[in-house]
Amino acid sequence: MPNVRVVSLVMLAVSSLVRVPQSNATPAENTAETMFQIDFHVAEAALRPFIPDGWTLAVATQGAIKDCNLRLDFIDRMASVAADGSSGVKGPTQLVVLRVPVKQPNSDQIVQLVIGGLTADASEAPGPFGVYKHADKHSMQRITSAEDGRRIKEQSTWSFSAATGENVQAHIEYERTGSRWASLEFGFISASDPTIRQKVRTDLGISDVWNANVPVEEGKVTKDVKYKLSGGVFGKLFDGTERVLSLDVFSWYLNKQVPN
16 A cells, blocks of 8 residues: 655755765756755665665764655756756756765765656656656646735645656645745765766755754644655655654755766
8 A cells, every 4th residue: 555644744944965075977957946855764774775885874863854864855847957058948847856865984975865756857767867767647736825925825736657656646735934045065876876976056045944853933834744655666665654854845946066
């Protein structure tokens, strides 16, 4: 049976990464996107088969991302262009991506291991990391409303299914009261080939923060977070024992690939 979980959360959260080790970057796109991200703790035994030789899980033991070992990203891409400027601007699309924080032994450089994903655009499969599959059935709906010019209420519903059996369903409702700006660097490697690495600089808008390790702030309410995942890598990791640690909402962000 596919796993179904309903979680009541309060507020939103964001986490940051450090730079990726030196490597030749693979060709990629500069993008303008919005995203919500659910942080999980799943059974480490289920994750180990995805971790390449020479790498290990990088799980925080304290702080806002304590115990997080898996991230599920729902990306609404508004536009993209080749990182080297060789192509015109591509239109909108949507992706669902799974990634794991990892590092090499005796190193404090944490990167994100991309282990799977579904994309609405067939031309983006298997994608720059070689792990994406085309969701031949997909839909995304987002409804946003404002009250008093400050409080923003949003509903987001995603449905992605691939012919190979992967299936992702999600619905969230949350409230935020604005965003703050930040500039971060994110490093990524591929689970299918760890020599494939990327580093991007991201300017982003971070909504009000919440996670399981941060005290709840009065008046910031997020609720009705629902998800159902099955098939392929999703079915292997979500068996009903996973824990939701936070919901991270990026109201806008711009990704630009930078040299490693």
